[in-house]
Amino acid sequence: xxxENKSIDKILKIAPILLTAIELSEAFFRIYRSLDNNTExxxxxxxxxxxxxxxxxxxxATFKEIIGFNNVxxxxxxxxxxxxxxxxxxxxxxxxxxxxxCLFGPPGCGKTHFVRCAAGEFGxxxxxxxxxxxxxxxxxxxxxxxxxxxxEARSNTxxxxxxxxxxxxxxxxxxxxxxxxxxxxxLQNMDGLLTEESQTVIIxxxxxxxxxxxxxxxxxxxDRIIYVPPPDYETRVALxxxxxxxxxxxxxxxxDFEELGKLTEPSERGYYSSAAIKEICRTVKEEAFKERLNxxxxxxxxxxxxxxGFLKVPPxxxxxxxxxxxxxxxxxxxxxxx
Numbered sequence: 001x002x003x004e005n006k007s008i009d010k011i012l013k014i015a016p017i018l019l020t021a022i023e024l025s026e027a028f029f030r031i032y033r034s035l036d037n038n039t040e041x042x043x044x045x046x047x048x049x050x051x052x053x054x055x056x057x058x059x060x061a062t063f064k065e066i067i068g069f070n071n072v073x074x075x076x077x078x079x080x081x082x083x084x085x086x087x088x089x090x091x092x093x094x095x096x097x098x099x100x101x102c103l104f105g106p107p108g109c110g111k112t113h114f115v116r117c118a119a120g121e122f123g124x125x126x127x128x129x130x131x132x133x134x135x136x137x138x139x140x141x142x143x144x145x146x147x148x149x150x151x152e153a154r155s156n157t158x159x160x161x162x163x164x165x166x167x168x169x170x171x172x173x174x175x176x177x178x179x180x181x182x183x184x185x186x187l188q189n190m191d192g193l194l195t196e197e198s199q200t201v202i203i204x205x206x207x208x209x210x211x212x213x214x215x216x217x218x219x220x221x222x223d224r225i226i227y228v229p230p231p232d233y234e235t236r237v238a239l240x241x242x243x244x245x246x247x248x249x250x251x252x253x254x255x256d257f258e259e260l261g262k263l264t265e266p267s268e269r270g271y272y273s274s275a276a277i278k279e280i281c282r283t284v285k286e287e288a289f290k291e292r293l294n295x296x297x298x299x300x301x302x303x304x305x306x307x308x309g310f311l312k313v314p315p316x317x318x319x320x321x322x323x324x325x326x327x328x329x330x331x332x333x334x335x336x337x338x
Contacts, residue, residue, distance in 0.1 A: 080121075131168045238258070260306060
């Protein structure tokens with residue numbers, strides 16, 4: 001028998017074994033693929049479930065808890081109370097309710113606190129969207145999350161949808177392909193509010209309103225644009241009193257709160273935000289506490305402690321930034337206050 005014939009005979013003898021091995025290999029591969037697919041899907045589903053736009057809180061805060069800013073509070077009340085509480089009654093008078101607002105201003109001036117207090121004031125369920133809980137590496141997920149928050153808010157009225165750092169989610173321009181899709185999804189849902197009877201209002205919060213997509217700020221979508229400025233003199237005085245109110249027995253009568261309001265007047269150094277005034281008061285308390293630990297006797301806080309606070313906590317808002325806000329407010333805002 002030739003060498004070729006012997007080789008053929010050997011191949012024929014082991015052919016069934018080879019075929020069985022190949023079939024087994026293919027079967028194992030199919031099982032592996034199936035298991036692999038099954039292990040991929042649950043984590044994705046879990047990620048989706050973790051992004052739950054549940055009611056952040058049934059806020060107990062009200063406008064009474066906002067120190068100062070009376071003009072802003074009054075504007076928010078007039079903008080939100082009617083659509084959240086009297087939407088059906090407005091129809092009888094042929095009045096279109098406000099569906100969207102934009103609160104803008106420098107950081108640390110209480111925009112988020114305003115929204116939380118508004119939700120409590122009018123008994124609205126509060127939903128919050130942020131860049132961190134909207135963003136996703138998975139294609140199409142950010143749009144689904146926008147859609148989902150609107151669906152949940154519409155089914156739990158009256159409700160407020162607050163979009164924090166809105167300029168980062170819906171920018172005017174972006175190199176990312178995600179942002180145009182997000183803008184489109186938001187516009188569809190905002191336009192849907194116009195045709196529905198649900199008592200839902202969207203509020204955009206931003207430190208840089210000029211970066212927001214123009215289509216979002218169009219009338220009929222965002223009907224009120226409200227500037228939340230740094231605290232004025234009366235508000236600064238009220239803030240100092242409030243932040244020191246829990247330790248009044250440790251504060252001497254020499255502490256002049258009106259003078260503290262004057263010492264935080266805007267200057268070339270900049271403006272003090274509400275957050276900065278809170279930090280000054282915290283520094284005052286810390287200095288008094290450290291002295292109490294070192295000397296083992298009760299400390300009475302006087303103006304010297306506040307001078308230390310001013311040294312450690314400078315103005316946190318640049319005056320050029322305020323000029324930019326006021327310029328934009330003059331062009332876009334429906335309500336401003338200085």
